[in-house]
Structures are given as structure tokens and as C-alpha cells.
Amino acid sequence: MIKHFFYSIVILFLPQYIVAQTPHDEVAVTNTLIRGQDFGLIYRHYMGETKRLRVGITHLGFQSATVEPDQPNQYLRKNSHFQGGAEVGLEKTVLTEGSLSVYIGAGIKYAANMGRNRTDNPTIPLRQQRVTVTANSYGMTFFSGLAVKLSERIFTNLDISPSLMYFRTRMSNSAGTTSGFDFSLQPDILRLMIGYTL
Numbered sequence: 001m002i003k004h005f006f007y008s009i010v011i012l013f014l015p016q017y018i019v020a021q022t023p024h025d026e027v028a029v030t031n032t033l034i035r036g037q038d039f040g041l042i043y044r045h046y047m048g049e050t051k052r053l054r055v056g057i058t059h060l061g062f063q064s065a066t067v068e069p070d071q072p073n074q075y076l077r078k079n080s081h082f083q084g085g086a087e088v089g090l091e092k093t094v095l096t097e098g099s100l101s102v103y104i105g106a107g108i109k110y111a112a113n114m115g116r117n118r119t120d121n122p123t124i125p126l127r128q129q130r131v132t133v134t135a136n137s138y139g140m141t142f143f144s145g146l147a148v149k150l151s152e153r154i155f156t157n158l159d160i161s162p163s164l165m166y167f168r169t170r171m172s173n174s175a176g177t178t179s180g181f182d183f184s185l186q187p188d189i190l191r192l193m194i195g196y197t198l
Contacts, residue, residue: 026052028157028195032059038083042193050093054107054143058085075121085111087141087161099150105143109163112136132172139165145193157193 030040038061045053060083067077089107096102113135121129145159169178 025198026155026195027198028155028193030056030058030159030191030193033190033192040191042195044091052091052105054087054089054091054105056087058087058109059111060084075119077120078118079116081113081115083111083113085109085137089141089143091143093147099148101147101149103143103145103147107141107143108139109141109165110136110138111165127173130172133169135167135169137165137167139163153197155193155195155197157191157195159191159193160189161191162189 025046026042026044028042028044030042032038038059040056040058040060042054042056045055047053062080062082064080065078069075087107087109089105091103091105093101093103113133115133117131117133119129141161141163143159143161145157147155147157149155
């Protein structure tokens, strides 16, 4: 009788215990700490107690500026710049101490940048009055960071993500392209994340 009662208790509470111990997926908003104006979104899917699949939209940003002429020899200038990227990789927690944990990982990354410069200055060639610069980068990115659990559901991370990228740059007023490799220390190398456990 006692043995049956014990088995009943185990069957009743074990599924809830397993669910409670299973890590949940996470979503986080990111902001670069160097420039503070590039944002992103990271989604983490747990593949075990310490391993996660990481998918992200990174360093989204847009800037626009217009310089109005205030002197007879000055001309209107407009500049705009858009950037964004994506990354996919794997993370692993290597150390946990209370509410603190350290993780490392690696993945692949794509980044795109586009800038447009316009001026009404008639003294320069027409094709140089409207210039568009586009750049595309592909490569590997490496994750490492410190995670702090603020509450049962809310956490924050300090994320360091250097990248090894192959890039191609092209200007609209030029027939050629520039390409090469770069060990990237871009503004999104150091990011602050604030996230929620789903």
C-alpha cells in the first residue's frame, strides 16, 4: 500500500518537475555599447541544459542628415545610411555560479550597409552629385558573454562578438568594386542584451 502510494506521488509530480527543469527559449533586444544607436533582436532555442541555437537580426540602424546652405557659395547636402545583418550559431554555457553564467559559441554572419550622398553643387561632375555606396559582408562570428539573471524570467547579457568577414564594396559612380578580408571590430562587437524567458 505504501509502495503504491509512493508511486502515485512520483507519477503525479515527476512530469511537473521535468517541465520545471527544462530550459525555456529566450528572446532579447540588443543595443551596441560603442555607438548606442544600433539595435537588434536575438532568439535562443535550447537544445539541452547548456546548448542553444542562436538566431539574430543584428546592428539595425538608420541615419539621415541634411545640411541647408546658409552662405551664397554653399549648396544643399543630404546624407543617409542604413545598415543591418543576420547571424546564426550555437552557444554553450561553460560556467554557472548562482545567477551568473558565462557562455561561448560561434556562428555565421551576414551584414549589409548602404549609404547615399547627395549635393546640389554644380561645380562637381553630375555623376558625383548622387553617390550610393553599398557593402556586403559574409563570415564567421564568435560569441562570448556574461549572463545575469535578474528575475525568474528577465535576464541581461554583456555580449562580445568579434567577426572574421569577407567584404565587397561598390560605389555607384565607379565601375569597379573593392573586396577583401577583415577581422571586424565593428560597433556591434560589444552589445548589451535585455531579454525574457518564454
